[in-house]
Amino acid sequence: MNFNGTFTQVIHELVEQVMPSLVIVRGHRFGAGAGIVWDANGLILTNNHVVGKRAPIVVLQNDGEYESRLLARDPDVDLALLSIEATHLTPLRPASVSPRVGELVFAFGHPWGQRNTVTRGIVSALAFAQNRHGDTLPIVRSDVPLAPGNSGGPLVNAYGQVVGINAMIVGGDQSVSIAVSVANDFVNKVLVKKETESHSRQHTPADVI
Amino acid sequence: MSKTVLVELSDALADAAESAGKATVLVNARRRMPASGVAYAADLILTADHVIEREEDITVHLEHGTQVSAKVAGRDAGSDLALLKLESAAAHVAEVTKSPARLGQIALVLGRPSTNGIEASLGTVSAIGGPIQTGRGGMLEKYIRTDGISYPGFSGGPLVAADGTVLGVNTSGLANGAALTIPADVAWRIAETLAKHGRVKHGYLGIRSQAVEIPGNTQKALQRQQPSGLLVVSVEKDSPASKGGLMVGDILVSVSGVPVFHHDELFTRLNDDVAGKSEPIEILRGGQLQTLNVLIGER
Numbered sequence A: 001m002n003f004n005g006t007f008t009q010v011i012h013e014l015v016e017q018v019m020p021s022l023v024i025v026r027g028h029r030f031g032a033g034a035g036i037v038w039d040a041n042g043l044i045l046t047n048n049h050v051v052g053k054r055a056p057i058v059v060l061q062n063d064g065e066y067e068s069r070l071l072a073r074d075p076d077v078d079l080a081l082l083s084i085e086a087t088h089l090t091p092l093r094p095a096s097v098s099p100r101v102g103e104l105v106f107a108f109g110h111p112w113g114q115r116n117t118v119t120r121g122i123v124s125a126l127a128f129a130q131n132r133h134g135d136t137l138p139i140v141r142s143d144v145p146l147a148p149g150n151s152g153g154p155l156v157n158a159y160g161q162v163v164g165i166n167a168m169i170v171g172g173d174q175s176v177s178i179a180v181s182v183a184n185d186f187v188n189k190v191l192v193k194k195e196t197e198s199h200s201r202q203h204t205p206a207d208v209i
Numbered sequence B: 001m002s003k004t005v006l007v008e009l010s011d012a013l014a015d016a017a018e019s020a021g022k023a024t025v026l027v028n029a030r031r032r033m034p035a036s037g038v039a040y041a042a043d044l045i046l047t048a049d050h051v052i053e054r055e056e057d058i059t060v061h062l063e064h065g066t067q068v069s070a071k072v073a074g075r076d077a078g079s080d081l082a083l084l085k086l087e088s089a090a091a092h093v094a095e096v097t098k099s100p101a102r103l104g105q106i107a108l109v110l111g112r113p114s115t116n117g118i119e120a121s122l123g124t125v126s127a128i129g130g131p132i133q134t135g136r137g138g139m140l141e142k143y144i145r146t147d148g149i150s151y152p153g154f155s156g157g158p159l160v161a162a163d164g165t166v167l168g169v170n171t172s173g174l175a176n177g178a179a180l181t182i183p184a185d186v187a188w189r190i191a192e193t194l195a196k197h198g199r200v201k202h203g204y205l206g207i208r209s210q211a212v213e214i215p216g217n218t219q220k221a222l223q224r225q226q227p228s229g230l231l232v233v234s235v236e237k238d239s240p241a242s243k244g245g246l247m248v249g250d251i252l253v254s255v256s257g258v259p260v261f262h263h264d265e266l267f268t269r270l271n272d273d274v275a276g277k278s279e280p281i282e283i284l285r286g287g288q289l290q291t292l293n294v295l296i297g298e299r
Helices: A003-021 A180-200 B005-022 B184-197 B216-222 B240-244 B263-269
Strands: A022-026 A032-037 A043-046 A057-059 A065-067 A069-074 A079-083 A104-109 A117-130 A136-142 A154-156 A162-169 A175-179 B024-028 B035-041 B044-048 B058-061 B067-076 B081-086 B106-114 B117-129 B143-146 B158-161 B166-175 B178-183 B207-213 B228-235 B251-255 B278-285 B288-295
Touching: A003 A022, A003 A032, A003 A104, A003 A154, A003 B005, A022 A043, A032 A104, A032 A162, A043 A180, A069 A180, A079 A180, A104 A136, A104 A162, A104 B005, A117 A175, A136 A162, A136 A180, A162 A180, A175 A180, B005 B024, B005 B106, B005 B117, B005 B158, B024 B044, B024 B106, B035 B166, B035 B184, B044 B166, B044 B184, B058 B081, B067 B184, B081 B184, B106 B166, B143 B166, B166 B184, B178 B184, B207 B251, B207 B263, B216 B278, B216 B288, B228 B240, B240 B288, B251 B263
Parallel strands: none
Antiparallel strands: A022 A032, A022 A057, A032 A043, A043 A079, A057 A065, A069 A079, A104 A117, A104 A154, A117 A136, A117 B117, A136 A175, A154 A162, A162 A175, B024 B035, B024 B058, B035 B044, B035 B106, B044 B081, B058 B067, B067 B081, B106 B117, B106 B158, B117 B143, B143 B178, B158 B166, B166 B178, B207 B228, B228 B251, B251 B278, B278 B288
C-alpha cells in the first residue's frame, strides 16, 4: 500500500470536507472566534462567550460577510445560535455516537487569529464540567493544543463529523470541547421553541432574543 | 460510510486505549492527586514508587470502578517502581509488548487519574537511551522518552503501542518532574524481583574509581578494543573488593565478562543479579590482564 500517499491524501480530503463549514464569528468591538455552519439555510453555532452584546458578523469561507441574528444564547452551556441570510451552505454533520478515548480528532478554527487552522490530537478523556448551577455538562477533553480563536469551532472525528464544540482553555494541557450531544439539544430546543412561537404568536421568552 | 486509513488508525488507537485501559488502574496512596498503575498480575499492580506516600490505607480502583484494598509488596526508590498486592486477584493483567519501543513509533500515554475513566494522550517515541543515573540515586539501564503529554496523575500508568501492548511504565519521578518511561522489559524484571524479595538488591564492591584511558600498548594485553577502564583509587577495608584481591592502582576493565568503560556501566553491572554472587572481574595490573573472582557484596 502506498501508505504515505494514501494517508496524506485522506487527511487532505478530511480538511477539504470540513473547511467549508468553518466560519469566523467577529464581534463589533473586539475579538473573533470560530463558528460552525449548522444547516444549509444559515444557522451558525458558536460559543456564547464569542458573542458580545450585539449580534456578531459572520464571515464565510468565500469571504462573504453577513450581519447575523442572535437566535439564542445560553451561558450555562456556553453556546449561541446565530442565523444569517444565506442558503446552500455546507453544514457539518454531528457524530451519532459518543467518541472513544484514544480516537483521532481534529480542531478547526482561527487560533491567535491564524485563519483556517487545523490541529490534530486524540480524545484524552470523556468528562463532565459543572456550571454555576451545579449541573453537569458532558465535555470532551483532548490533547489538541487549543488557543484563543479556536473557541466556537468544531472538533471533528476521522469521518469529519462533529464530536465537540471547542470551548475553552483550562489550566494545564488538556483542551475542552462541549460534547456535540449538548449542542444538538441546545439547537433542537431553540428550533422547537421558534416553531411553537410562530404558530401561537407568543411573546419572545427572555432567553430567546 | 467508507473506512479510510484515517478511520482505521483512529479505531486502532481507540481499541488500544480500551484494551490497555482495562489493565490501567487508579492508585490511591497519597493525599491529593491519585496516580495510576498497571496490572503486572491479577493481584499485583506495578506503579511509581514516588506516588506511594503512605503504606496504610491504600486503595486501587480497577477498570469498572471496583475498589480493592492493597498493601505494598515491594518498592525500589532507585528505579521509582513499586509493587502493590491486591486483597483480591481481580485486575485485568496487562499485555506486554514483544518488540521493544522503536524511535518514531506512535504511542499512547495512558492513565487513570480519576474515577471517571481512562485518559490518554498521543505521542511518538522521541528518544531511547540509557544508562542514566536517576534523580533518586538509582541507575536506569534504559529509558524511553516520548512527546506525549503526561497529565497530572499519570505516573505509574503505561505507555502503550498502537496494538494495545505495554511499552513501558511512565513516571515523572526520575528526571526532576519530566516524564520518562521505564521500558517494559526493565520494569517487568524489577517487578519480578519486587514480587519475590520485596526489594531490589544492589551489588556492592567497596572501591572508589576514576575512568582512565587505556594506553595503546596496554590494549594489546586486553586483546580487544577498549578505550577506557576504571582506575581503582581506594579500596575500603574488609570490603568485597578488598577480600577479592582488588588493589589501588588496578584498572578494572570488565565485570562478569562485560567491559566497563565508565562508572555508569559499573553501576549497571552491580545489579540485583550479581549481588551476593562470586563474579569474574578483569583488571589490568602492571600492564597484564588478570581475572579475580570477587564475591559481590549486597546492600
